[in-house]
Amino acid sequence: MNKIIAIANQKGGVGKTTTSINLADALGILEKKVLLIDLDPQANATSGVGLVPANIRYGSLSFFTNTFKAQNNIIKPEFAHFDFIPSNIRLASIEINKSKSVDLFMLKTALSSVIENYEYIIIDCSPSFGLLTLNALTACHSVIIPVQCEFYALEGLSKLLVTIKSIKKSSNPDIDIEGLLITMFDSRTSLSNQLRVELTKHFKSMVFNTTIRRNVKLREAPSYGLSIIKYNPDSVGSKNYLNLGSELISKNKIAATSPELEKDLSKILTHDTEDVDYIIKGHTTTNDKKEEDYSYLIGLKRDEIDNVLGFSYNDIHSNVWMYRTSTSFSLMKKNYLYLYFENEKVVEYKLTTFKINKVQ
Structure with missing residues:
Protein backbone atom coordinates (compact mmCIF):
# COMPACT_ATOMS: atom_id res chain seq x y z
CA MET A 1 0.00 0.00 0.00
CA HIS A 271 -23.60 12.82 2.38
CA ASP A 272 -25.96 13.17 -0.58
CA THR A 273 -28.09 16.00 0.78
CA GLU A 274 -25.33 18.16 2.20
CA ASP A 275 -23.67 20.73 0.00
CA VAL A 276 -19.91 20.29 -0.33
CA ASP A 277 -19.40 24.00 -0.85
CA TYR A 278 -19.23 26.52 1.92
CA ILE A 279 -22.18 26.67 4.29
CA ILE A 280 -22.67 30.24 5.39
CA LYS A 281 -23.27 30.96 9.07
CA GLY A 282 -26.74 32.29 9.73
CA HIS A 283 -28.16 30.71 6.59
CA THR A 284 -31.57 29.07 6.89
CA THR A 285 -33.93 27.71 4.27
CA THR A 286 -37.65 27.01 4.13
CA ASN A 287 -38.82 24.82 1.27
CA ASP A 288 -35.74 25.88 -0.70
CA LYS A 289 -36.70 29.56 -0.39
CA LYS A 290 -33.89 31.70 0.94
CA GLU A 291 -34.36 33.62 4.17
CA GLU A 292 -30.81 34.89 4.57
CA ASP A 293 -29.69 38.04 6.33
CA TYR A 294 -26.03 38.83 5.81
CA SER A 295 -26.12 42.38 7.14
CA TYR A 296 -23.83 41.30 9.98
CA LEU A 297 -21.02 41.06 7.40
CA ILE A 298 -21.06 44.79 6.66
CA GLY A 299 -17.96 46.46 8.07
CA LEU A 300 -15.97 43.25 8.56
CA LYS A 301 -12.36 43.13 7.36
CA ARG A 302 -11.00 40.52 4.95
CA ASP A 303 -9.41 38.34 7.64
CA GLU A 304 -12.62 38.51 9.67
CA ILE A 305 -14.56 37.31 6.63
CA ASP A 306 -12.15 34.36 6.38
CA ASN A 307 -12.90 33.48 10.00
CA VAL A 308 -16.67 33.71 9.52
CA LEU A 309 -17.20 32.23 6.05
CA GLY A 310 -14.11 30.10 5.54
CA PHE A 311 -11.80 29.76 2.58
CA SER A 312 -12.77 31.36 -0.72
CA TYR A 313 -11.35 30.51 -4.14
CA ASN A 314 -11.42 34.19 -5.08
CA ASP A 315 -8.25 36.17 -5.56
CA ILE A 316 -7.71 37.56 -2.06
CA HIS A 317 -6.78 40.92 -3.58
CA SER A 318 -10.06 41.25 -5.47
CA ASN A 319 -12.68 43.75 -4.28
CA VAL A 320 -15.48 41.25 -4.93
CA TRP A 321 -15.62 37.87 -3.21
CA MET A 322 -18.15 35.18 -4.11
CA TYR A 323 -19.50 32.27 -2.06
CA ARG A 324 -21.86 29.42 -2.91
CA THR A 325 -24.71 29.47 -0.36
CA SER A 326 -26.91 26.50 -1.35
CA THR A 327 -27.41 23.89 1.35
CA SER A 328 -28.39 21.26 -1.17
CA PHE A 329 -26.62 20.49 -4.41
CA SER A 330 -28.46 21.24 -7.63
CA LEU A 331 -27.22 21.31 -11.19
CA MET A 332 -30.18 23.45 -12.22
CA LYS A 333 -30.12 26.15 -9.57
CA LYS A 334 -27.19 27.78 -7.77
CA ASN A 335 -27.32 30.54 -5.15
CA TYR A 336 -24.37 32.88 -4.66
CA LEU A 337 -23.41 35.55 -2.17
CA TYR A 338 -21.31 38.47 -3.46
CA LEU A 339 -19.32 40.62 -1.01
CA TYR A 340 -18.07 44.06 -2.10
CA PHE A 341 -15.01 45.60 -0.41
CA GLU A 342 -13.89 49.19 -0.06
CA ASN A 343 -10.86 50.14 2.04
CA GLU A 344 -10.48 46.46 3.00
CA LYS A 345 -13.98 46.29 4.56
CA VAL A 346 -17.29 44.88 3.36
CA VAL A 347 -19.58 47.72 2.27
CA GLU A 348 -22.30 45.80 0.42
CA TYR A 349 -23.56 42.29 -0.25
CA LYS A 350 -25.82 40.86 -2.94
CA LEU A 351 -27.57 37.50 -3.31
CA THR A 352 -27.98 36.06 -6.80
CA THR A 353 -29.61 32.91 -8.11
CA PHE A 354 -28.51 31.36 -11.40
CA LYS A 355 -30.88 28.95 -13.10
CA ILE A 356 -30.00 26.67 -15.97
CA ASN A 357 -32.91 26.12 -18.32
CA LYS A 358 -33.60 22.57 -19.34
CA VAL A 359 -33.07 21.71 -22.97
CA GLN A 360 -36.42 21.21 -24.64
Whole structure:
Protein backbone atom coordinates (compact mmCIF):
# COMPACT_ATOMS: atom_id res chain seq x y z
CA MET A 1 0.00 0.00 0.00
CA ASN A 2 1.28 3.47 -0.94
CA LYS A 3 -0.46 6.29 0.92
CA ILE A 4 -0.05 10.06 1.06
CA ILE A 5 -1.24 11.61 4.33
CA ALA A 6 -1.47 15.36 4.97
CA ILE A 7 -1.20 16.65 8.54
CA ALA A 8 -3.43 19.72 8.41
CA ASN A 9 -5.23 22.25 10.57
CA GLN A 10 -5.54 25.96 9.82
CA LYS A 11 -5.07 26.72 13.52
CA GLY A 12 -1.41 27.12 14.48
CA GLY A 13 0.22 25.53 17.50
CA VAL A 14 -1.86 22.35 17.56
CA GLY A 15 1.04 19.94 17.01
CA LYS A 16 1.15 19.49 13.22
CA THR A 17 4.94 19.56 12.90
CA THR A 18 5.51 17.58 16.09
CA THR A 19 3.12 14.93 14.79
CA SER A 20 4.63 14.93 11.30
CA ILE A 21 8.19 14.32 12.50
CA ASN A 22 7.41 11.82 15.24
CA LEU A 23 4.77 9.86 13.33
CA ALA A 24 7.16 9.56 10.35
CA ASP A 25 9.92 8.33 12.66
CA ALA A 26 7.59 5.91 14.44
CA LEU A 27 6.43 4.42 11.13
CA GLY A 28 10.08 4.07 10.07
CA ILE A 29 10.95 2.25 13.28
CA LEU A 30 7.97 -0.02 12.62
CA GLU A 31 9.70 -1.01 9.37
CA LYS A 32 7.70 1.13 6.97
CA LYS A 33 9.34 3.06 4.15
CA VAL A 34 8.45 6.71 4.84
CA LEU A 35 8.98 10.09 3.18
CA LEU A 36 8.31 13.27 5.17
CA ILE A 37 7.73 16.54 3.27
CA ASP A 38 8.02 19.96 4.88
CA LEU A 39 5.45 22.09 3.02
CA ASP A 40 5.51 25.01 5.44
CA PRO A 41 7.58 28.14 4.63
CA GLN A 42 8.29 28.47 8.36
CA ALA A 43 10.36 25.28 7.92
CA ASN A 44 9.83 24.08 11.49
CA ALA A 45 10.02 20.44 10.42
CA THR A 46 13.32 21.18 8.68
CA SER A 47 14.92 22.67 11.79
CA GLY A 48 13.17 19.99 13.86
CA VAL A 49 15.21 17.27 12.16
CA GLY A 50 18.50 19.12 12.71
CA LEU A 51 18.85 21.00 9.42
CA VAL A 52 19.42 24.71 8.88
CA PRO A 53 16.67 26.02 6.56
CA ALA A 54 18.86 28.84 5.22
CA ASN A 55 21.37 26.25 3.97
CA ILE A 56 18.79 24.29 1.99
CA ARG A 57 19.56 24.43 -1.72
CA TYR A 58 16.89 22.04 -2.95
CA GLY A 59 13.60 21.44 -1.23
CA SER A 60 9.83 21.44 -1.51
CA LEU A 61 9.88 24.64 -3.59
CA SER A 62 10.99 22.48 -6.51
CA PHE A 63 7.54 20.88 -6.60
CA PHE A 64 6.17 24.17 -7.91
CA THR A 65 8.98 25.13 -10.26
CA ASN A 66 8.98 21.88 -12.24
CA THR A 67 12.54 21.13 -11.07
CA PHE A 68 11.74 18.27 -8.69
CA LYS A 69 14.23 15.41 -8.93
CA ALA A 70 14.31 12.75 -6.24
CA GLN A 71 18.09 12.43 -6.29
CA ASN A 72 18.48 16.16 -5.55
CA ASN A 73 15.61 16.83 -3.19
CA ILE A 74 15.30 13.77 -0.95
CA ILE A 75 17.77 13.57 1.92
CA LYS A 76 18.21 11.29 4.94
CA PRO A 77 18.49 13.11 8.31
CA GLU A 78 21.14 11.60 10.55
CA PHE A 79 18.87 10.38 13.33
CA ALA A 80 15.78 9.62 11.31
CA HIS A 81 14.13 6.43 10.15
CA PHE A 82 12.61 8.25 7.17
CA ASP A 83 13.57 10.17 4.04
CA PHE A 84 12.94 13.89 4.03
CA ILE A 85 12.28 16.84 1.69
CA PRO A 86 13.11 20.09 3.53
CA SER A 87 11.79 23.64 3.20
CA ASN A 88 12.84 27.23 3.77
CA ILE A 89 11.37 30.72 3.59
CA ARG A 90 11.65 30.81 -0.21
CA LEU A 91 8.62 28.51 -0.33
CA ALA A 92 6.55 31.52 0.75
CA SER A 93 6.96 32.93 -2.76
CA ILE A 94 4.26 30.51 -3.91
CA GLU A 95 1.70 32.16 -1.64
CA ILE A 96 2.96 35.73 -2.09
CA ASN A 97 3.29 35.77 -5.86
CA LYS A 98 0.28 33.53 -6.58
CA SER A 99 1.80 32.72 -9.94
CA LYS A 100 -0.63 31.63 -12.64
CA SER A 101 1.82 28.84 -13.45
CA VAL A 102 1.05 27.18 -10.08
CA ASP A 103 -2.08 25.04 -9.98
CA LEU A 104 -3.61 22.65 -7.45
CA PHE A 105 -2.15 19.55 -9.09
CA MET A 106 1.58 20.35 -9.17
CA LEU A 107 2.43 18.51 -5.95
CA LYS A 108 0.34 15.49 -6.94
CA THR A 109 2.06 15.33 -10.32
CA ALA A 110 5.54 15.57 -8.78
CA LEU A 111 4.84 12.89 -6.15
CA SER A 112 3.65 10.45 -8.80
CA SER A 113 7.32 9.84 -9.64
CA VAL A 114 8.23 8.68 -6.11
CA ILE A 115 5.05 7.33 -4.49
CA GLU A 116 5.84 3.73 -5.45
CA ASN A 117 9.04 3.94 -3.39
CA TYR A 118 7.22 4.63 -0.12
CA GLU A 119 4.50 3.02 1.92
CA TYR A 120 3.70 6.36 3.57
CA ILE A 121 4.33 9.94 2.46
CA ILE A 122 3.62 12.42 5.27
CA ILE A 123 3.07 16.10 4.40
CA ASP A 124 3.51 18.75 7.11
CA CYS A 125 1.15 21.55 6.00
CA SER A 126 1.25 25.25 6.80
CA PRO A 127 -1.45 26.74 9.10
CA SER A 128 -3.44 28.34 6.28
CA PHE A 129 -5.64 27.49 3.32
CA GLY A 130 -3.36 28.87 0.63
CA LEU A 131 -1.99 27.22 -2.51
CA LEU A 132 0.45 25.08 -0.55
CA THR A 133 -2.12 23.45 1.71
CA LEU A 134 -4.61 23.09 -1.15
CA ASN A 135 -1.92 21.31 -3.18
CA ALA A 136 -1.36 18.95 -0.25
CA LEU A 137 -5.10 18.25 0.08
CA THR A 138 -5.34 17.63 -3.66
CA ALA A 139 -2.37 15.25 -3.63
CA CYS A 140 -3.15 13.24 -0.49
CA HIS A 141 -5.28 10.16 0.08
CA SER A 142 -6.24 11.18 3.61
CA VAL A 143 -5.81 13.85 6.29
CA ILE A 144 -4.84 13.64 9.94
CA ILE A 145 -6.23 16.60 11.89
CA PRO A 146 -4.42 17.37 15.17
CA VAL A 147 -6.82 18.87 17.73
CA GLN A 148 -5.28 20.59 20.74
CA CYS A 149 -6.95 20.19 24.12
CA GLU A 150 -7.79 23.80 24.85
CA PHE A 151 -10.81 26.10 24.80
CA TYR A 152 -10.43 27.12 21.14
CA ALA A 153 -9.62 23.60 19.91
CA LEU A 154 -12.90 23.05 18.08
CA GLU A 155 -12.90 26.50 16.53
CA GLY A 156 -12.32 26.07 12.84
CA LEU A 157 -12.66 22.27 12.85
CA SER A 158 -15.99 22.36 11.02
CA LYS A 159 -14.50 24.92 8.62
CA LEU A 160 -11.67 22.51 7.82
CA LEU A 161 -14.12 19.67 7.21
CA VAL A 162 -16.11 21.87 4.84
CA THR A 163 -12.91 22.77 2.99
CA ILE A 164 -12.08 19.08 2.62
CA LYS A 165 -15.58 18.48 1.25
CA SER A 166 -14.99 21.18 -1.33
CA ILE A 167 -11.63 19.65 -2.29
CA LYS A 168 -13.33 16.26 -2.58
CA LYS A 169 -15.81 17.72 -5.04
CA SER A 170 -13.46 19.92 -7.05
CA SER A 171 -9.99 18.39 -7.26
CA ASN A 172 -9.58 15.19 -5.22
CA PRO A 173 -12.58 12.84 -5.13
CA ASP A 174 -10.58 10.18 -3.27
CA ILE A 175 -9.65 12.29 -0.24
CA ASP A 176 -10.75 10.99 3.15
CA ILE A 177 -10.03 11.71 6.80
CA GLU A 178 -7.54 9.40 8.47
CA GLY A 179 -8.65 10.65 11.85
CA LEU A 180 -8.70 13.36 14.48
CA LEU A 181 -5.68 13.26 16.78
CA ILE A 182 -6.02 14.74 20.27
CA THR A 183 -2.78 16.51 21.20
CA MET A 184 -1.41 18.27 24.30
CA PHE A 185 -3.77 16.25 26.49
CA ASP A 186 -3.50 16.79 30.25
CA SER A 187 -5.54 14.28 32.24
CA ARG A 188 -5.29 16.50 35.34
CA THR A 189 -7.55 19.15 33.84
CA SER A 190 -11.29 18.82 33.46
CA LEU A 191 -11.14 20.75 30.18
CA SER A 192 -8.92 18.15 28.50
CA ASN A 193 -11.11 15.30 29.69
CA GLN A 194 -14.28 17.09 28.65
CA LEU A 195 -12.94 17.86 25.17
CA ARG A 196 -11.93 14.25 24.64
CA VAL A 197 -15.37 13.06 25.71
CA GLU A 198 -17.12 15.55 23.41
CA LEU A 199 -14.90 14.77 20.41
CA THR A 200 -15.37 11.03 20.83
CA LYS A 201 -19.11 11.42 21.36
CA HIS A 202 -19.55 13.52 18.22
CA PHE A 203 -16.96 11.99 15.85
CA LYS A 204 -16.82 8.44 17.29
CA SER A 205 -14.31 6.20 15.49
CA MET A 206 -12.91 9.18 13.57
CA VAL A 207 -10.91 10.00 16.73
CA PHE A 208 -7.67 8.07 17.12
CA ASN A 209 -7.55 5.86 20.22
CA THR A 210 -4.03 7.18 20.79
CA THR A 211 -3.86 10.50 22.63
CA ILE A 212 -0.72 12.66 22.59
CA ARG A 213 -0.16 13.81 26.16
CA ARG A 214 1.59 16.95 27.32
CA ASN A 215 5.22 16.05 27.81
CA VAL A 216 8.24 18.22 28.57
CA LYS A 217 10.60 15.92 26.66
CA LEU A 218 8.36 16.17 23.60
CA ARG A 219 8.75 19.95 23.63
CA GLU A 220 12.51 19.75 24.13
CA ALA A 221 13.28 17.31 21.30
CA PRO A 222 13.02 19.79 18.35
CA SER A 223 15.65 22.07 19.88
CA TYR A 224 18.11 19.16 19.59
CA GLY A 225 17.03 18.36 16.04
CA LEU A 226 15.77 14.94 17.11
CA SER A 227 12.55 13.00 17.13
CA ILE A 228 11.17 12.22 20.58
CA ILE A 229 11.95 8.53 20.01
CA LYS A 230 15.62 9.31 19.46
CA TYR A 231 15.80 12.05 22.10
CA ASN A 232 14.12 10.13 24.91
CA PRO A 233 12.80 6.68 23.93
CA ASP A 234 11.37 6.02 27.40
CA SER A 235 9.30 9.21 27.54
CA VAL A 236 5.52 9.42 27.43
CA GLY A 237 5.74 11.26 24.11
CA SER A 238 7.82 8.48 22.56
CA LYS A 239 5.34 5.83 23.64
CA ASN A 240 2.42 7.92 22.39
CA TYR A 241 3.81 8.29 18.88
CA LEU A 242 4.89 4.67 18.61
CA ASN A 243 1.33 3.74 19.59
CA LEU A 244 -0.02 6.15 16.97
CA GLY A 245 2.18 4.57 14.30
CA SER A 246 0.97 1.10 15.26
CA GLU A 247 -2.67 2.25 15.27
CA LEU A 248 -2.31 3.85 11.83
CA ILE A 249 -0.78 0.68 10.37
CA SER A 250 -3.49 -1.51 11.92
CA LYS A 251 -6.22 0.84 10.76
CA ASN A 252 -5.03 0.69 7.17
CA LYS A 253 -4.68 -3.10 7.25
CA ILE A 254 -8.30 -3.39 8.37
CA ALA A 255 -9.42 -0.94 5.68
CA ALA A 256 -7.53 -2.90 3.01
CA THR A 257 -9.04 -6.26 3.99
CA SER A 258 -12.55 -4.99 4.78
CA PRO A 259 -13.47 -2.33 2.19
CA GLU A 260 -17.13 -2.75 3.08
CA LEU A 261 -16.53 -1.12 6.47
CA GLU A 262 -17.47 2.54 5.99
CA LYS A 263 -15.74 5.18 8.11
CA ASP A 264 -17.91 7.52 10.13
CA LEU A 265 -16.24 10.51 8.55
CA SER A 266 -16.70 9.18 5.06
CA LYS A 267 -20.43 9.55 5.62
CA ILE A 268 -19.88 13.23 6.38
CA LEU A 269 -17.76 13.73 3.28
CA THR A 270 -20.19 11.99 0.90
CA HIS A 271 -23.60 12.82 2.38
CA ASP A 272 -25.96 13.17 -0.58
CA THR A 273 -28.09 16.00 0.78
CA GLU A 274 -25.33 18.16 2.20
CA ASP A 275 -23.67 20.73 0.00
CA VAL A 276 -19.91 20.29 -0.33
CA ASP A 277 -19.40 24.00 -0.85
CA TYR A 278 -19.23 26.52 1.92
CA ILE A 279 -22.18 26.67 4.29
CA ILE A 280 -22.67 30.24 5.39
CA LYS A 281 -23.27 30.96 9.07
CA GLY A 282 -26.74 32.29 9.73
CA HIS A 283 -28.16 30.71 6.59
CA THR A 284 -31.57 29.07 6.89
CA THR A 285 -33.93 27.71 4.27
CA THR A 286 -37.65 27.01 4.13
CA ASN A 287 -38.82 24.82 1.27
CA ASP A 288 -35.74 25.88 -0.70
CA LYS A 289 -36.70 29.56 -0.39
CA LYS A 290 -33.89 31.70 0.94
CA GLU A 291 -34.36 33.62 4.17
CA GLU A 292 -30.81 34.89 4.57
CA ASP A 293 -29.69 38.04 6.33
CA TYR A 294 -26.03 38.83 5.81
CA SER A 295 -26.12 42.38 7.14
CA TYR A 296 -23.83 41.30 9.98
CA LEU A 297 -21.02 41.06 7.40
CA ILE A 298 -21.06 44.79 6.66
CA GLY A 299 -17.96 46.46 8.07
CA LEU A 300 -15.97 43.25 8.56
CA LYS A 301 -12.36 43.13 7.36
CA ARG A 302 -11.00 40.52 4.95
CA ASP A 303 -9.41 38.34 7.64
CA GLU A 304 -12.62 38.51 9.67
CA ILE A 305 -14.56 37.31 6.63
CA ASP A 306 -12.15 34.36 6.38
CA ASN A 307 -12.90 33.48 10.00
CA VAL A 308 -16.67 33.71 9.52
CA LEU A 309 -17.20 32.23 6.05
CA GLY A 310 -14.11 30.10 5.54
CA PHE A 311 -11.80 29.76 2.58
CA SER A 312 -12.77 31.36 -0.72
CA TYR A 313 -11.35 30.51 -4.14
CA ASN A 314 -11.42 34.19 -5.08
CA ASP A 315 -8.25 36.17 -5.56
CA ILE A 316 -7.71 37.56 -2.06
CA HIS A 317 -6.78 40.92 -3.58
CA SER A 318 -10.06 41.25 -5.47
CA ASN A 319 -12.68 43.75 -4.28
CA VAL A 320 -15.48 41.25 -4.93
CA TRP A 321 -15.62 37.87 -3.21
CA MET A 322 -18.15 35.18 -4.11
CA TYR A 323 -19.50 32.27 -2.06
CA ARG A 324 -21.86 29.42 -2.91
CA THR A 325 -24.71 29.47 -0.36
CA SER A 326 -26.91 26.50 -1.35
CA THR A 327 -27.41 23.89 1.35
CA SER A 328 -28.39 21.26 -1.17
CA PHE A 329 -26.62 20.49 -4.41
CA SER A 330 -28.46 21.24 -7.63
CA LEU A 331 -27.22 21.31 -11.19
CA MET A 332 -30.18 23.45 -12.22
CA LYS A 333 -30.12 26.15 -9.57
CA LYS A 334 -27.19 27.78 -7.77
CA ASN A 335 -27.32 30.54 -5.15
CA TYR A 336 -24.37 32.88 -4.66
CA LEU A 337 -23.41 35.55 -2.17
CA TYR A 338 -21.31 38.47 -3.46
CA LEU A 339 -19.32 40.62 -1.01
CA TYR A 340 -18.07 44.06 -2.10
CA PHE A 341 -15.01 45.60 -0.41
CA GLU A 342 -13.89 49.19 -0.06
CA ASN A 343 -10.86 50.14 2.04
CA GLU A 344 -10.48 46.46 3.00
CA LYS A 345 -13.98 46.29 4.56
CA VAL A 346 -17.29 44.88 3.36
CA VAL A 347 -19.58 47.72 2.27
CA GLU A 348 -22.30 45.80 0.42
CA TYR A 349 -23.56 42.29 -0.25
CA LYS A 350 -25.82 40.86 -2.94
CA LEU A 351 -27.57 37.50 -3.31
CA THR A 352 -27.98 36.06 -6.80
CA THR A 353 -29.61 32.91 -8.11
CA PHE A 354 -28.51 31.36 -11.40
CA LYS A 355 -30.88 28.95 -13.10
CA ILE A 356 -30.00 26.67 -15.97
CA ASN A 357 -32.91 26.12 -18.32
CA LYS A 358 -33.60 22.57 -19.34
CA VAL A 359 -33.07 21.71 -22.97
CA GLN A 360 -36.42 21.21 -24.64
